[in-house]
Amino acid sequence: MATRFIFLSFCLLFSSTLTISNAKIFPTFPSSRITPEKLSSLISNSKDSQGLYKTKYHTQILDHFNYNPQSYQTFQQRYLINDTHWGGSKNNAPIFVYTGNEGDIEWFAQNTGFMYDVAPKFKALLVFIEHRYYGKSIPYGGNKEIAYKNASTTGYLSSTQALADYASLIIDLKKNLTATDSPVVVFGGSYGGMLAAWFRLKYPHVAIGALASSAPILNFDNIVSPYSFSNIITQDFRSVSENCYKVIKGSWKQIEETAKKPGGLEKLQKAFRISIDDPKTGNDVFAKLYGAASVYYNYSGTAKCFDLNGDSDPHGLSEWGWQACTEMIMLTGGDNKDSIFEESEEDYDARARYCKEAYGVDPRPNWITTEFGGHKIGLVLKRFASNIIFFNGLRDPWSGGGVLKNISKTVLALVEKEGAHHVDLRFSTKEDPQWLKDVRRREVEIVGKWISQYFQDLAQ
Amino acid sequence: MATRFIFLSFCLLFSSTLTISNAKIFPTFPSSRITPEKLSSLISNSKDSQGLYKTKYHTQILDHFNYNPQSYQTFQQRYLINDTHWGGSKNNAPIFVYTGNEGDIEWFAQNTGFMYDVAPKFKALLVFIEHRYYGKSIPYGGNKEIAYKNASTTGYLSSTQALADYASLIIDLKKNLTATDSPVVVFGGSYGGMLAAWFRLKYPHVAIGALASSAPILNFDNIVSPYSFSNIITQDFRSVSENCYKVIKGSWKQIEETAKKPGGLEKLQKAFRISIDDPKTGNDVFAKLYGAASVYYNYSGTAKCFDLNGDSDPHGLSEWGWQACTEMIMLTGGDNKDSIFEESEEDYDARARYCKEAYGVDPRPNWITTEFGGHKIGLVLKRFASNIIFFNGLRDPWSGGGVLKNISKTVLALVEKEGAHHVDLRFSTKEDPQWLKDVRRREVEIVGKWISQYFQDLAQ
Numbered sequence: 001m002a003t004r005f006i007f008l009s010f011c012l013l014f015s016s017t018l019t020i021s022n023a024k025i026f027p028t029f030p031s032s033r034i035t036p037e038k039l040s041s042l043i044s045n046s047k048d049s050q051g052l053y054k055t056k057y058h059t060q061i062l063d064h065f066n067y068n069p070q071s072y073q074t075f076q077q078r079y080l081i082n083d084t085h086w087g088g089s090k091n092n093a094p095i096f097v098y099t100g101n102e103g104d105i106e107w108f109a110q111n112t113g114f115m116y117d118v119a120p121k122f123k124a125l126l127v128f129i130e131h132r133y134y135g136k137s138i139p140y141g142g143n144k145e146i147a148y149k150n151a152s153t154t155g156y157l158s159s160t161q162a163l164a165d166y167a168s169l170i171i172d173l174k175k176n177l178t179a180t181d182s183p184v185v186v187f188g189g190s191y192g193g194m195l196a197a198w199f200r201l202k203y204p205h206v207a208i209g210a211l212a213s214s215a216p217i218l219n220f221d222n223i224v225s226p227y228s229f230s231n232i233i234t235q236d237f238r239s240v241s242e243n244c245y246k247v248i249k250g251s252w253k254q255i256e257e258t259a260k261k262p263g264g265l266e267k268l269q270k271a272f273r274i275s276i277d278d279p280k281t282g283n284d285v286f287a288k289l290y291g292a293a294s295v296y297y298n299y300s301g302t303a304k305c306f307d308l309n310g311d312s313d314p315h316g317l318s319e320w321g322w323q324a325c326t327e328m329i330m331l332t333g334g335d336n337k338d339s340i341f342e343e344s345e346e347d348y349d350a351r352a353r354y355c356k357e358a359y360g361v362d363p364r365p366n367w368i369t370t371e372f373g374g375h376k377i378g379l380v381l382k383r384f385a386s387n388i389i390f391f392n393g394l395r396d397p398w399s400g401g402g403v404l405k406n407i408s409k410t411v412l413a414l415v416e417k418e419g420a421h422h423v424d425l426r427f428s429t430k431e432d433p434q435w436l437k438d439v440r441r442r443e444v445e446i447v448g449k450w451i452s453q454y455f456q457d458l459a460q
Numbered sequence: 461m462a463t464r465f466i467f468l469s470f471c472l473l474f475s476s477t478l479t480i481s482n483a484k485i486f487p488t489f490p491s492s493r494i495t496p497e498k499l500s501s502l503i504s505n506s507k508d509s510q511g512l513y514k515t516k517y518h519t520q521i522l523d524h525f526n527y528n529p530q531s532y533q534t535f536q537q538r539y540l541i542n543d544t545h546w547g548g549s550k551n552n553a554p555i556f557v558y559t560g561n562e563g564d565i566e567w568f569a570q571n572t573g574f575m576y577d578v579a580p581k582f583k584a585l586l587v588f589i590e591h592r593y594y595g596k597s598i599p600y601g602g603n604k605e606i607a608y609k610n611a612s613t614t615g616y617l618s619s620t621q622a623l624a625d626y627a628s629l630i631i632d633l634k635k636n637l638t639a640t641d642s643p644v645v646v647f648g649g650s651y652g653g654m655l656a657a658w659f660r661l662k663y664p665h666v667a668i669g670a671l672a673s674s675a676p677i678l679n680f681d682n683i684v685s686p687y688s689f690s691n692i693i694t695q696d697f698r699s700v701s702e703n704c705y706k707v708i709k710g711s712w713k714q715i716e717e718t719a720k721k722p723g724g725l726e727k728l729q730k731a732f733r734i735s736i737d738d739p740k741t742g743n744d745v746f747a748k749l750y751g752a753a754s755v756y757y758n759y760s761g762t763a764k765c766f767d768l769n770g771d772s773d774p775h776g777l778s779e780w781g782w783q784a785c786t787e788m789i790m791l792t793g794g795d796n797k798d799s800i801f802e803e804s805e806e807d808y809d810a811r812a813r814y815c816k817e818a819y820g821v822d823p824r825p826n827w828i829t830t831e832f833g834g835h836k837i838g839l840v841l842k843r844f845a846s847n848i849i850f851f852n853g854l855r856d857p858w859s860g861g862g863v864l865k866n867i868s869k870t871v872l873a874l875v876e877k878e879g880a881h882h883v884d885l886r887f888s889t890k891e892d893p894q895w896l897k898d899v900r901r902r903e904v905e906i907v908g909k910w911i912s913q914y915f916q917d918l919a920q
Contacts, residue, residue, distance in 0.1 A: 064831070065525040067786040067821050068615025155528025167830050180835075202662060204844040205833025326527040361527050370627050371524070373665025375640075379917050383870075384664040386843050410843075457839050 052116070053080035053109055053128065058172065060132070062139055062156050064164035075139040077165060079173075080109050080128040082116070087123030089179035092458070094451055096185050097207070098128040099166055099199055101192035102320045105130035105137075108192065113427025115187055118444055122451065125182075127173065129166055131195075133157040133319050151360045154322055160371060163195060167203045183454045185447055189213040189422030190398070191328075193391075198372050200388050209387030209450040211443060213422035218377065219330040219401030221369040226346035227339075228400030229332035234340040236395050245340055252342045325355035329365040330401070378407050386410040387450045389443060393419015412446065414439055512576070513540035513569055513588065518632065520592070522599055522616050524624035535599040537625060539633075540569050540588040542576070547583030549639035552918070554911055556645050557667070558588040559626055559659055561652035562780045565590035565597075568652065573887025575647055578904055582911065585642075587633065589626055591655075593617040593779050611820045614782055620831060623655060627663045643914045645907055649673040649882030650858070651788075653851075658832050660848050669847030669910040671903060673882035678837065679790040679861030681829040686806035687799075688860030689792035694800040696855055705800055712802045785815035789825040790861070838867050846870040847910045849903060853879015872906065874899055 056079050063071030087093025096115050100108055109128040119126055130137040133147060139156060140146040146153055166186075174180050186207045188196030193215030200210035218224050225231075237245040258264040324330070333346040348365070355363055373380055381388075391414045392402035398421060403413050414424075416435055424439050516539050523531030547553025556575050560568055569588040579586055590597040593607060599616060600606040606613055626646075634640050646667045648656030653675030660670035678684050685691075697705040718724045784790070793806040808825070815823050833840055841848075851874045852862035858881060863873050874884075876895050884899050 061824075063526065064827070065618055065620045066523065066615045067618060067782075067824075068612045069820070071615060072822065152528045155526045155531060158525055158527060160525045164831065171826075171830055201664075203833075204661075205829075205835065205837075205840045208843075322527075360529070362532065364521075364527075366631075367524070369665075370631055371624065373663075375665065377665075380665045382917060383668075383846050383913065385845070453843065457842060 053082045053106075053126070055079075056081055058169045060137075060165050060168065064161060064168070073139065075132070075137065076142065077132065077137045077169060078105060078130040078135060079169065080105060080126075080130075082119070082126040085119040085123055086125035089177050089182060091123070092179070092181045092183070092455070094122050094124045094183050094185060095170075095174070095179065096122070096124045096126050096187060097166070097170060098126075099163075099186050099188040099192050099195040100129050100131040100134070101188065101190055101195065102131060102134055102323065104135035106135070108189075112187065112189065112425045114425045114440060114443075117428050117440075118447075121444065122448070125177075125179075127170075129169055131162050131192075132165055133322075148319070154359070157319065157322055158327060159195065159198070159323075159368075163199055163202055166195070166199060167206050170206050181458060183208045183451055185450065186210045187213075187425065188215070189425045190215070193422060197388055197390065201372065201385055204385075208454050209389075209447065211389045211391070211447065213391040213425050214393065214396055214398055214402065215390060216330065216398040216401030217372065218374050218403065219332060219398070220374055221329075221366055222331070223369070223374050224401050226331040226334035227336050229397045230335045230339045230341055232394070232397040232400050234338060236397075237340050248340050322359055322361075325351070325359050325363055326361055327364055327367045329363050329368070332397075332401075377403065378405065381407045381411050388412070389414060389446055391419070391422070391424050391439065391443070392416070393421065393423055395419060396421040410450075414442060513542045513566075513586070515539075516541055518629045520597075520625050520628065524621060524628070533599065535592070535597065536602065537592065537597045537629060538565060538590040538595060539629065540565060540586075540590075542579070542586040545579040545583055546585035549637050549642060551583070552639070552641045552643070552915070554582050554584045554643050554645060555630075555634070555639065556582070556584045556586050556647060557626070557630060558586075559623075559646050559648040559652050559655040560589050560591040560594070561648065561650055561655065562591060562594055562783065564595035566595070568649075572647065572649070572885045574885045574900060574903075577888050577900075578907075581904065582908070585637075585639075587630075589629055591622050591652075592625055593782075608779070614819070617779065617782055618787060619655065619658070619783075619828075623659055623662055626655075626659060627666050630666050641918060643668045643911055645910065646670045647673075647885065648675070649885045650675070653882060657848055657850065661832065661845055664845075668914050669849075669907065671849045671851070671907065673851040673885050674853065674856055674858055674862065675850060676790065676858040676861030677832065677863065678834050679792060679858070680834055681789075681826055682791070683829070683834050684861050686791040686794035687796050689857045690795045690799045690801055692854070692857040692860055694798060696857075697800050708800050782819055782821075785811070785819050785823055786821055787824055787827045789823050789828070792857075792861075837863065838865065841867045841871050848872070849874060849906055851879070851882070851884050851899065851903070852876070853881065853883055855879060856881040870910075874902060 057076040058079060059074050060077040061071070062073040062075060065071075096119065098105075098108055098112055098115060105128050112128070115124075115126050118124070132139065133154070133156075136142065138144050138147045140153060148154055170184055174182060174184075184207045186196040186199050187210070188194070190213075193212040194217050196210040197212035197215050197217055200207050219229075234245065237248065255268065258268055261267075320328075329348075329351075331346045331348060333344065335341045335344045337343050352363055355361055369375060386408070388411045390403035390412065392399040392404055393416050395418060399415075399419075404415050406412050416439060418433065418435060419439070423436060424443065428437075428440065517536040518539060519534050520537040521531070522533040522535060525531075556579065558565075558568055558572055558575060565588050572588070575584075575586050578584070592599065593614070593616075596602065598604050598607045600613060608614055630644055634642060634644075644667045646656040646659050647670070648654070650673075653672040654677050656670040657672035657675050657677055660667050660672075679689075694705065697708065715728065718728055721727075780788075789808075789811075791806045791808060793804065795801045795804045797803050812823055815821055829835060846868070848871045850863035850872065852859040852864055853876050855878060859875075859879075864875050866872050876899060878893065878895060879899070883896060884903065888897075888900065
């Protein structure tokens with residue numbers, strides 16, 4: 001138990017596991033490390049957000065798929081828009097849409113500089129749509145107390161509803177802009193990348209193509225091994241330093257022993273917090289651990305440590321936790337004997353028990369593959385679909401669940417050895433390595449082809 | 461008002477408009493002319509059903525898309541299965557699935573002889589899945605009193621839920637048969653044809669192709685004119701007999717005048733019932749009207765006249781009426797001045813008012829095109845999707861909303877001047893005209909290609 005706590009605290013530094021107390025069962029994405037509340041405060045202090053977008057709201061229906069009275073309820077869905085470079089509806093200029101993931105959409109807008117960087121070239125309108133139940137897009141009049149109260153009110157938080165939200169919003173927005181013939185390309189990273197890929201598959205009449213960055217759409221239903229996630233993390237460490245790997249691997253026993261002692265858990269917590277404030281001050285095993293993590297994950301720089309209970313809302317319902325307890329059953333918890341973490345088996349039953357207890361729901365572990373596929377994806381999409389880019393960086397533990405091979409001439413995999421989690425979508429910088437520049441250039445080329453072909457077809 | 465009654469009664473003979481009293485607002489399909497109750501009695505007396513299938517049930521979830529407690533309810537979904545000619549799972553022999561429409565699935569099995577006719581050639585397993593809320597596939601423990609009680613309980617009757625039902629059932633069935641690599645082809649006519657086409661579009665990982673017969677997927681959201689429906693009926697009559705057309709067109713005034721007189725409505729009803737019992741005994745305008753209808757629609761031969769109120773369940777909720785009041789907003793009510801019917805405008809507002817009053821729901825007129833597309837379908841599907849056959853017979857008034865042109869090399873339109881509503885799916889007979897034999901031969905060829913290509917891809 002104590003080890004699990006520490007494990008989770010540590011893992012957060014790797015931004016690979018959500019800090020739900022008491023179980024190593026909710027792998028999440030780096031992008032959700034920061035709570036919406038913290039994001040808001042960060043964003044309001046950020047100079048970058050100035051002029052990046054205007055905020056709008058769309059009246060969205062609560063339940064697209066049913067017709068009982070409660071399904072007709074509406075809520076205000078937030079989206080951000082930037083028309084600085086848009087060529088306008090008369091020219092059918094493109095619309096680039098970010099399919100928001102699990103968090104405040106402002107954060108994704110600010111961290112998806114790629115869209116800003118390429119907007120002038122394409123004369124594109126930029127739109128970032130917030131995912132329902134996150135940020136300010138809260139059903140029940142924006143009242144989080146109600147929205148997260150229990151399974152009855154949180155029940156409408158699902159990926160299929162989110163995709164239908166995006167379709168409805170985009171169609172409505174295009175009508176309002178009299179831009180019905182403007183091609184839409186969707187972009188997303190991580191869970192947002194999964195949504196972008198699925199959106200192209202399910203709504204080809206709304207989006208002509210999708211750039212799905214670091215989208216682990218195969219991390220379901222045993223399509224890929226539950227060991228792949230920690231195998232990649234392990235490999236990352238070993239490739240940098242075999243000694244580092246050994247330090248960390250050897251530390252678990254020491255952590256466990258410390259945690260068992262009276263006051264040991266508090267000691268560990270304190271140690272890790274101190275090391276976060278100044279990783280160089282420590283000289284013990286724990287400081288070394290933190291140091292290793294810092295080297296490995298050179299993330300946005302705004303990352304903070306969660307509290308160990310990991311609950312960001314007053315009811316103990318975390319939104320991603322809900323999703324991970326219902327449909328996003330991404331089993332990444334296996335550690336084999338060489339793992340940098342302690343050897344362990346994926347424990348689906350533990351997750352199911354936890355979900356029942358915490359949220360009152362039973363997971364539907366087969367739903368995602370039922371709805372979106374995944375098994376033998378090459379066989380299926382070779383003769384179906386088009387215009388999807390799957391980018392994956394092999395340093396990213398989520399790449400194990402990514403599409404890593406070209407499927408057809410237009411369903412393409414861009415794979416980079418040195419790449420991290422949706423690094424291609426970030427603002428470009430002078431320090432970007434050549435391979436990253438090349439990836440982005442390829443992406444621009446491919447998206448450009450989709451748009452050219454669309455205009456050719458439209459003219460026929 | 462009175463005219464509307466008669467109009468509806470008359471139109472039923474054309475199997476083109478549902479007999480909901482008080483409004484000409486619910487176009488329906490021939491296949492739903494017979495109530496489930498009547499079907500059951502017909503089927504139990506039918507020699508044809510013997511040996512055609514075995515009846516099975518699948519435990520289906522009430523709501524695939526949400527996670528509130530009520531969504532976890534289950535019901536027993538009926539499906540029919542015939543393995544007489546199946547080549548078995550070891551050979552990955554194909555599975556042909558009929559995506560059931562609005563009615564008792566036994567009726568569709570018995571009237572989709574095409575699948576039986578071609579099963580030996582393909583060594584195919586045949587499966588006919590019943591649509592939720594129809595036949596014996598009733599939620600709430602099979603209790604129709606509850607299922608049709610009000611919008612809260614009927615609210616889960618939707619096309620997206622039905623499609624997800626089919627996906628879940630097929631995946632589960634294939635697992636149980638250890639036939640996960642057997643290719644699935646879906647078949648459907650009319651609303652079932654729409655479901656088949658949409659199923660291929662939304663679940664390409666479950667079905668490798670779809671034969672969508674007489675599927676008016678463009679009869680939504682003003683993609684095609686609301687006048688197309690009656691224009692085709694008018695043309696049908698004129699092509700056979702200009703005089704017949706004139707008799708009918710001239711009759712509306714006379715009907716209206718008769719109906720206005722005291723006892724006139726009863727007189728008309730009586731007249732039509734008599735004429736139905738023996739159309740040749742009448743010699744007045746009404747008898748001629750019936751005669752014209754009988755000549756035109758040489759349908760299954762089991763058609764009976766509905767009562768004029770058209771309610772087939774004790775609560776006045778007709779299942780298709782519900783669907784037509786929520787999402788299946790197929791506007792076919794326009795009649796121009798040359799129409800065989802009285803000149804009239806499509807009246808969406810009247811439908812909306814009726815729906816609110818009768819079912820307590822507001823229609824969502826844009827939902828079908830939001831979810832499934834339809835606008836500029838050629839542009840969209842030219843670069844997306846594959847393996848769909850759209851068959852349409854131009855005598856069928858629903859063909860106005862069909863896909864009538866090839867979209868790509870594998871999204872094909874088969875169009876026949878002389879064809880009626882999903883006539884290709886019927887059992888073959890010696891009397892079949894050559895064009896019908898040719899259509900079926902083409903369909904067999906195309907489906908054969910899909911399956912061959914699938915096996916080639918699978919072997920790679």
